[in-house]
Amino acid sequence: MKAILIVADGLGGRPTDVGGKTCLEAARKPNLDELARGGASGLVDPIGPGIRPGSDTAHLSLLGYDPHEFYTGRGVFECLGMGMAVGPGDVCFRANFATVERTPGGLRLLDRRAGRIASGQADLARALNGIRLVEEPGITLEFLPSTQHRGAFILRGEGLSWRVGETDPHEVGALVPDAHPLQWDDAAARRTATAANEFTRKCVEVLEAHAVNRSRAKDGKPVANVLLLRGASRLPHLQSIQALYGVRGAVVAGGALYRGVALACGMERVDAPGATGGVDTDLRSKAETALSALERLDYVFLHVKGTDNAAHDKDARAKTAFIERIDAELFGRLLEGIDWDTTHLAFTGDHTTPADYGDHTAEPVPVLFVGRSVLPDGSAGFSERTAALGGLGRFSGRVLPMLFNYNNWSPKFGS
Amino acid sequence: MKAILIVADGLGGRPTDVGGKTCLEAARKPNLDELARGGASGLVDPIGPGIRPGSDTAHLSLLGYDPHEFYTGRGVFECLGMGMAVGPGDVCFRANFATVERTPGGLRLLDRRAGRIASGQADLARALNGIRLVEEPGITLEFLPSTQHRGAFILRGEGLSWRVGETDPHEVGALVPDAHPLQWDDAAARRTATAANEFTRKCVEVLEAHAVNRSRAKDGKPVANVLLLRGASRLPHLQSIQALYGVRGAVVAGGALYRGVALACGMERVDAPGATGGVDTDLRSKAETALSALERLDYVFLHVKGTDNAAHDKDARAKTAFIERIDAELFGRLLEGIDWDTTHLAFTGDHTTPADYGDHTAEPVPVLFVGRSVLPDGSAGFSERTAALGGLGRFSGRVLPMLFNYNNWSPKFGS
Numbered sequence: 001m002k003a004i005l006i007v008a009d010g011l012g013g014r015p016t017d018v019g020g021k022t023c024l025e026a027a028r029k030p031n032l033d034e035l036a037r038g039g040a041s042g043l044v045d046p047i048g049p050g051i052r053p054g055s056d057t058a059h060l061s062l063l064g065y066d067p068h069e070f071y072t073g074r075g076v077f078e079c080l081g082m083g084m085a086v087g088p089g090d091v092c093f094r095a096n097f098a099t100v101e102r103t104p105g106g107l108r109l110l111d112r113r114a115g116r117i118a119s120g121q122a123d124l125a126r127a128l129n130g131i132r133l134v135e136e137p138g139i140t141l142e143f144l145p146s147t148q149h150r151g152a153f154i155l156r157g158e159g160l161s162w163r164v165g166e167t168d169p170h171e172v173g174a175l176v177p178d179a180h181p182l183q184w185d186d187a188a189a190r191r192t193a194t195a196a197n198e199f200t201r202k203c204v205e206v207l208e209a210h211a212v213n214r215s216r217a218k219d220g221k222p223v224a225n226v227l228l229l230r231g232a233s234r235l236p237h238l239q240s241i242q243a244l245y246g247v248r249g250a251v252v253a254g255g256a257l258y259r260g261v262a263l264a265c266g267m268e269r270v271d272a273p274g275a276t277g278g279v280d281t282d283l284r285s286k287a288e289t290a291l292s293a294l295e296r297l298d299y300v301f302l303h304v305k306g307t308d309n310a311a312h313d314k315d316a317r318a319k320t321a322f323i324e325r326i327d328a329e330l331f332g333r334l335l336e337g338i339d340w341d342t343t344h345l346a347f348t349g350d351h352t353t354p355a356d357y358g359d360h361t362a363e364p365v366p367v368l369f370v371g372r373s374v375l376p377d378g379s380a381g382f383s384e385r386t387a388a389l390g391g392l393g394r395f396s397g398r399v400l401p402m403l404f405n406y407n408n409w410s411p412k413f414g415s
Numbered sequence: 416m417k418a419i420l421i422v423a424d425g426l427g428g429r430p431t432d433v434g435g436k437t438c439l440e441a442a443r444k445p446n447l448d449e450l451a452r453g454g455a456s457g458l459v460d461p462i463g464p465g466i467r468p469g470s471d472t473a474h475l476s477l478l479g480y481d482p483h484e485f486y487t488g489r490g491v492f493e494c495l496g497m498g499m500a501v502g503p504g505d506v507c508f509r510a511n512f513a514t515v516e517r518t519p520g521g522l523r524l525l526d527r528r529a530g531r532i533a534s535g536q537a538d539l540a541r542a543l544n545g546i547r548l549v550e551e552p553g554i555t556l557e558f559l560p561s562t563q564h565r566g567a568f569i570l571r572g573e574g575l576s577w578r579v580g581e582t583d584p585h586e587v588g589a590l591v592p593d594a595h596p597l598q599w600d601d602a603a604a605r606r607t608a609t610a611a612n613e614f615t616r617k618c619v620e621v622l623e624a625h626a627v628n629r630s631r632a633k634d635g636k637p638v639a640n641v642l643l644l645r646g647a648s649r650l651p652h653l654q655s656i657q658a659l660y661g662v663r664g665a666v667v668a669g670g671a672l673y674r675g676v677a678l679a680c681g682m683e684r685v686d687a688p689g690a691t692g693g694v695d696t697d698l699r700s701k702a703e704t705a706l707s708a709l710e711r712l713d714y715v716f717l718h719v720k721g722t723d724n725a726a727h728d729k730d731a732r733a734k735t736a737f738i739e740r741i742d743a744e745l746f747g748r749l750l751e752g753i754d755w756d757t758t759h760l761a762f763t764g765d766h767t768t769p770a771d772y773g774d775h776t777a778e779p780v781p782v783l784f785v786g787r788s789v790l791p792d793g794s795a796g797f798s799e800r801t802a803a804l805g806g807l808g809r810f811s812g813r814v815l816p817m818l819f820n821y822n823n824w825s826p827k828f829g830s
Contacts, residue, residue: 014788022790043808047828050479050816054829067829074830231830354788360827362820363790364808384790385806394457394808 001407002343003249003299004290004334005400007062007258008326009055010308011349012365012384013319016356023311023319023355024366025383029327031335032347032368036382039370042392043384044399045362046351052362055308058350059261061397063301065238073162073233077260079152081253082144086235091160091192094231095143095153096168097124097224100176100204107176107204107226109169113149115222120212121145124224127210131202139195143227146256153229155195161188166230167200176200176226196229203227240266241400245409250293252286253303254278262301270300279306279322287333294343298409301400304330308353316355344371344406346399347382367392367399373406416822417758418664418714419705419749420815422477422673423741424470425723426764427780427799428734431771438726438734438770439781440798444742446750447762447783451797454785457807458799459814460777461766467777470723473765474676476812478716480653488577488648492675494567496668497559501650506575506607509646510558510568511583512536512639515591515619522591522619522641524584528564530637535627536560539639542625546617554610558642561671568644570610576603581645582615591615591641611644618642655681656815660824665708667701668718669693677716685715694721694737702748709758713824716815719745723768731770759786759821761814762797782807782814788821 013022045051046058047067056074057067075092086092099111128143139157146152163182169175179196181189204226207213213223242248243266250270251262254277259269272289274282281304290300304326310318338345348367351360366387377391388394404410428437460466461473462482471489472482490507501507514526543558554572561567578597584590594611596604619641622628628638657663658681665685666677669692674684687704689697696719705715719741725733753760763782766775781802792806803809810817819825 015790016787045810048813049810050813050820050825052820052825052827054827057829071829357823359823361823362817362825385792388455388790388792388806388808389804394810 001298001409002294002339003403003407004294004302004338004343004345005299005403006302006330006345006347007059007304008307008323008347008349009303009305010311010351010353010360012352012363013311014352014354014356014363017316017354018320022384023316024323025385027320027323027327029323029382031327031331033381035331035345035347035370036368036379036386038376039368039379040374040377040392041366041368041379041382041387041390043364043387043394044348044367045364045394045396048396049364050362052360053351054360055257055350056261059258062348062350062399063241063261063265064244064398064401065265066397070236070238072236073231074257075152075231075233076235077233077257077264078231079154079260080263081256081258081260082146082152084142084144084152084154086154087156088235089156089158089160090234091155091162091164092233093153093229095151095227095229097121097149097151098226098228099222099224100226103175105175109172109174109176111222112170112172112228114224116148117224118148121151123212124207124210125151127206128203128227131199131206133195133198135198136191136195141199149224151227153227155192159188160192161186162232162234163189164193164196164232166228166232167196168228168230176228179229200226236264238265242266244411245404247298247404247409249297249299249301251301251303252290252293254281255303255305258303258305267301277305279309279318281306283325283329284333287330287337291334291337299404307349311353311355312358314355314358319355340372344369344373344403346403348399364394369403369406371406416713416824417709418818418822419709419717419753419758419760420714420818421717421745421760421762422474422719423722423738423762423764424718424720425726425766425768425775427767427778428726429767429769429771429776429778432731432769433735437799438731439738440800442735442738442742444738444797446742446746448796450746450760450762450785451783451794451801453791454783454794455789455792455807456781456783456794456797456802456805458779458802458809459763459782460779460809460811463811464779465777467775468766469775470672470765471676474673477763477765477814478656478676478680479659479813479816480680481812485651485653487651488646489672490567490646490648491650492648492672492679493646494569494675495678496671496673496675497561497567499557499559499567499569501569502571503650504571504573504575505649506570506577506579507648508568508644510566510642510644512539512564512566513641513643514637514639515641518590520590524587524589524591526637527583527585527587527643529639531563532639533563536566538627539622539625540566542621543618543642546614546621548610548613550613551606551610556614564639566642568642570607574603575607576601577647577649578604579608579611579647581643581647582611583643583645591643594644615641651679653680657681659826660819662713662819662824664712664714664716666716666718667705667708669696670718670720673718673720682716692720693724694733696721698740698744699748702745702752706749706752714819722764726768726770727773729770729773734770755787759784759788759818761818763814779809784818784821786821
């Protein structure tokens with residue numbers, strides 16, 4: 001048996017999105033509607049009723065891991081998703097280049113994205129990775145840039161803790177704060193904060209002296225003269241999906257965060273050519289990559305991000321259009337390759353992102369299961385409203401375990 | 416944005432209430448039906464499926480606080496709701512005047528309500544507040560009467576505990592028990608029980624000697640010669656709604672208990688002229704008070720008690736009539752004042768109280784959300800049966816967080 005879980009980020013919407021309809025309702029999506037007519041749908045609260053999910057916590061929950069128990073911050077998923085090696089004691093951060101000016105009170109933030117720096121990041125990273133930390137013994141660092149000003153940062157060493165605050169002031173004009181232990185009597189967090197603060201001071205010296213920034217300054221561009229750290233995090237203690245269910249699978253996702261969550265759960269990573277993690281992604285390529293991974297593995301988790309990006313931009317038209325592309329290109333291609341005698345499929349979102357609001361909200365998300373073991377519920381199509389009346393009712397998280405159950409892969413609780 | 420939560424106590428019913436219908440189904444309620452047609456409804460288990468709620472635990476849960484984690488007894492809510500100051504170490508009780516006779520075995524209960532004493536309580540209270548406790552050092556007491564035989568009682572001092580049993584035997588003919596520590600090795604509870612028992616002995620002496628009781632005895636009325644204590648309780652450790660969501664609100668409720676829960680969650684109290692906490696309450700006045708509080712605050716929690724009172728009296732006709740008054744007077748007035756461009760509204764009950772049974776039961780309660788972000792589910796009206804088919808499905812507690820979500824007030828869990 002095979003299983004495929006497809007998550008469209010921020011899929012859910014509100015009636016305020018498109019004149020009384022959600023984007024999902026407004027979209028032409030014959031493939032999804034047809035699948036819904038043969039399957040069963042319902043509403044899933046990604047984490048729980050009335051809980052507004054982040055993307056990381058929502059994905060943990062959909063994959064079967066209660067984030068109240070297992071969530072240890074976002075940074076580790078970004079690091080894993082970017083391909084960094086993360087050990088059990090490492091402290092992972094999300095990092096971004098920014099522009100600051102020196103003032104008597106400290107570093108004052110001028111541009112949180114260093115003018116969306118678009119070149120030279122690898123050179124700056126090489127310099128940053130040369131920094132040696134000495135105030136606390138035995139701590140090393142690693143920085144890896146991703147796109148534009150973004151990157152991931154790891155502190156490694158004995159006796160570190162992820163319970164430290166961030167050095168990102170978020171607001172232009174504010175001073176860069178010291179990293180602080182979140183609890184005053186936590187020696188490991190103090191040690192970690194000391195290292196993070198030593199890094200902040202040294203990174204300013206290294207970056208200001210760097211040729212990339214001298215050249216940016218000459219061109220009148222904001223210099224990337226600090227690296228801000230946030231989302232401190234450690235590897236969560238997850239039993240792998242293989243250990244729990246005895247099956248092997250892969251993630252197909254353009255966004256590092258989603259790959260990272262999947263890797264932390266024990267999936268392998270398969271990259272689709274042309275997958276960008278945005279609305280311009282190649283959806284046919286992702287479908288083909290998923291189908292070919294399914295030939296060799298038991299299951300695939302396929303993530304698309306464009307729905308959420310468009311909704312964050314408050315662009316209901318773009319969100320609707322992306323849903324139409326999911327239907328035509330992603331599902332169009334998947335349906336050419338899926339063998340329904342041996343495959344169960346689930347489709348859902350990780351949270352609601354109303355296009356008229358532009359951020360995550362707590363409403364439940366429609367979910368659809370299809371395959372020979374699924375009891376068809378006679379849904380007329382697939383949307384928030386049809387799913388609300390669907391045969392699966394309303395439940396919280398655990399979409400992957402429910403999908404696996406149709407393949408008879410679930411462990412028994414009790415005997 | 417503004418939000419208003421309306422809870423009709425004991426709203427839910429059974430088909431045994433009115434010849435195959437619940438009181439809510441039997442009632443004429445054009446306003447509620449119209450709201451339901453434009454909103455979304457569902458079933459809420461106030462605490463969880465199959466859990467029979469108390470009023471205090473149900474309200475905590477509806478407001479977003481898991482009572483399994485946060486509930487610390489009822490007395491504190493009564494004390495807060497009556498306007499008493501409650502500190503972190505105080506032990507709060509519900510208290511009632513009763514009639515006892517001295518026997519060789521102890522105090523034997525004759526009338527648990529002291530003939531529903533209707534005058535002189537303030538004088539008796541003054542005498543009781545003069546009692547000095549000496550067996551355990553440093554403990555003071557405060558008693559405040561409310562209606563008839565009822566009141567609230569606080570023990571204050573270092574090293575007290577709420578984990579003590581009651582002194583109310585509940586059954587006529589039974590002996591007044593000593594207060595006991597609920598765990599034998601709990602020194603703070605022992606200290607508290609010692610103080611409560613010293614109070615019981617001294618209060619009988621003070622009350623029997625009191626002029627009010629000499630006059631009652633002369634008139635052949637049961638004397639109020641003891642104060643029974645129950646529902647020992649302490650302040651729960653709740654993060655305030657303002658801390659959690661960044662918004663400020665008020666409670667409009669005639670019953671002390673409901674005000675008390677709301678005050679413990681950080682709401683302010685607004686009193687409506689003519690609100691009684693009974694079926695004779697002034698519902699238009701409560702609506703007006705809520706509307707005027709909404710002008711100055713972000714949200715209002717409005718509680719009506721008559722539905723539950725009528726059901727406890729097993730009076731289905733009175734419960735049905737009160738629901739009709741809720742529709743005509745409360746919602747009639749609210750609908751004149753609510754601006755639907757900026758307001759979301761939720762209506763539900765805190766538990767089911769079938770009129771043919773006369774006490775709380777565990778069935779879920781219909782719930783309704785209305786406002787521009789709510790996806791209308793095409794409900795035909797508002798009742799237990801229409802809500803069971805509604806677009807919100809079935810969920811547990813957390814109605815206030817779900818209401819706040821529609822206003823985009825929810826904090827994000829994860830990132």
